[in-house]
Amino acid sequence: MSVSPSSAAELPAAADIALAYHARTRHSLKRYAAGPETLDWDAQPNPFRDFAGSPRTALPLTSDRLATSFAEACNGTAPVQPLTIDSVALLLELSFGLSAWKEFGPDRWALRCNPSSGNLHPTEAYVIAEHVSGLGDGLHHYVSRVHVLEQRCRRAMASTNEPRLWLGLSSIHWREAWKYGERAFRYCQLDLGHAIGAVSYAAAALGWTARVVDGLDGSRLAALMGLDRASDFAGVEAEDADVLLAITPRDAAAGAPPPLPSAAAIDDDWTGQANRLDRHPLYRWPVIAEVSAATRGGGRDAAAAPPPHPPRASPSPARAAELILGRRSAQRFDAKFTMALAAFHQLLDALLPRAAPPWEAWPFTPRLHPLLFVHRVEGLTPGLYALPRSGEAQSDLRRALRAEFDWQRVARAPDRLPLFQLLPTDSRGVIRTASCHQAIAGDSCFAVAMLAEFAPLIRETPWRYRQLHWEAGLIGQVLYLEAEAAGLRGTGIGCFFDESVHEMLGVAGTDHQTLYHFTVGRPLADDRITTLPAYPGRTRNESGALP
Structure with a gap:
């Protein structure tokens, strides 16, 4: 990442501010980050x-x-x-x-x-x-x-x-x-x-x-x-x-x-x-x-672009506009539903960077890597899995995570999918607790913790603090739409106990940090909530002026 000489002297202080902010705003089991003591939804x-x-x-x-x-x-x-x-x-x-x-x-x-x-x-x-x-x-x-x-x-x-x-x-x-x-x-x-x-x-x-x-x-x-x-x-x-x-x-x-x-x-x-x-x-x-x-500004990624992954296999033939407009965040999941293995592979394949939407929008080296808490996926042992999104990330993650993790390549996964089993276990309770006690993390078919390459990048260029979160959100958007395409639904989780997740994974120091959680499963509808048109009085094939 290149930096202009005039701003180079300011970088250490700016990086310290970004890293201190992140440390200050971690949630823990003992306390949440500082927030309002009360909310008036009418205001x-x-x-x-x-x-x-x-x-x-x-x-x-x-x-x-x-x-x-x-x-x-x-x-x-x-x-x-x-x-x-x-x-x-x-x-x-x-x-x-x-x-x-x-x-x-x-x-x-x-x-x-x-x-x-x-x-x-x-x-x-x-x-x-x-x-x-x-x-x-x-x-x-x-x-x-x-x-x-x-x-x-x-x-x-x-x-x-x-x-x-x-x-x-x-x-x-x-x-x-x-x-x-x-x-x-x-x-x-x-x-x-x-x-x-x-x-x-x-x-x-x-x-x-x-x-x-x-x-x-x-x-x-x-x-x-x-x-x-x-x-x-x-x-x-x-x-x-x-x-x-x-x-x-x-x-x-x-x-x-x-x-x-x-x-x-x-x-x-x-x-x-x-x-x-x-x-x-x-x-x-x-x-x-x-x-x-x-963290204001921007930069160019000096790292070599990773080799593109091959084209995806058989994305959904559903109409794009219908999927996009139908996307919702699930509020509750069916805790007994098991998703198909092929659908799981499709979702993960969509997260790999390639010269196709949406990754062609992102001119940066992948720096976030999903750690998957699999609960109910057909033919897959419940437990913790990893999906390194670049060739270098696998060895980096091996060093960063617990030494006792297995790192067994998942035999039933397609060859193009670098999916590794780290630990066979029932993780529903621990990921629910770590995700601020939210039931959707354990009731889903699988939950994701997005682990970022962190402090060294920010010390080099503080703007990276924003960019790493953008990459996490971009991964979340892929999961949202791919879940819809599979007949399922997703929900992003920004509230989690940072240090509890790191302790669970064996992450020490700040070279890596988890930035975002996400869950995918079969949603349960709340029939008490009424759905109304987005633009009342207008149809979605209308070209006239607003009423």
Whole structure:
């Protein structure tokens, strides 16, 4: 990872801040990380940001018309759609749009295509468009609640007429901190990883590629997204500029990557004032601002890219839009259900990096490796398993984990799948306890602890602290959609007792850390909850204006 000389002197202090934050926000059996002592759900922050005074463009809802299968999206063979406002609307609908409303008694809440810790949704999406038919050049903010784009900045573009598109993603940390306190910065970064995955799958369904733009300076990204305009955010919750994704039609992706969007110009026309989300915040968590500042920026991965894994075998033929819009987080699992071995192998195979969606979006060496607590998988002995996602990781994990682990290659696994049995055991109770006593960790068919290569990477480049969480969220997004494709369901778990998990695995020191848990199983529905349309009064094949 390369670092500019001017910032090199600041790195040790910044890395120390990031590592200290992570240590400070570990949960343990003796205490949870600092958080609010009480929650008033009637005073929850507004889950939707908008900009008063910005002109709005109503977007069509057309996902019902998209015939692309999930297999075509995963294999990169979907028909290529033109870059127009209608296709951009579909990209946003399938990545950040609402998928449904839920009601239980007097409570009503929205579900979105991109999952979020606690359904709090700190991630905001911005569109940067150049010569996209039907869409004004410049910067737009997406409002998922009503499926519209707000034009924040009109910008004169270069003379070329080639259409170009980028998505910028930001975080509003207070949305998570309101509920989770100091640990919220972690959850915001996990959500960004899910969002990157959501964009990659949605783009692939349109015959496009989505790629993280690496090496982009944080201050330039903030300027491109208008997040450095203090007057537009006066008295309201700030947004952190996190990542830029270049969106390219697949038939053009083989050429040189598109240049970065045009920089701000003196004749830019800015409009809009950000709304306030929480008028009466009860707590402040200054450590979040500290770790955010310490890990801001970006970098390039100097490590050699791993050899790509072979193409996946037989992804689901189901319609991609149907799977994406149908994704849900399971609240309870059938504790007696056993999943098929072939489905288990399919899920794990999808986690291996390859030159196909969603991994083509990720220009970085894999640094997270799933440790699997298998409870009920057909033909597989219950116990602890490991899936090293790079060739070097196997020997690294052997050194990092308990010396007595077996490391037996699973004979029934496909040759392409580096799956190892570490310990045959009934792990339902220990992983339930380690996952903050959540029953879903033990009632699932299997649970995952994502172990990251950690402190040495962060000491070299503090921005890696964010990036490692993004990779964890991206793995989670793959598990979500692959579980849906298998007729099952997943749930991400951000609450776990860090040190208990490390002790269980034999992890000492900070060279490795577990960053995210996930579970997969057969869900049990709660019939008391009512499901309502995402956009009442509109059908998902409608192209007209909002009512």
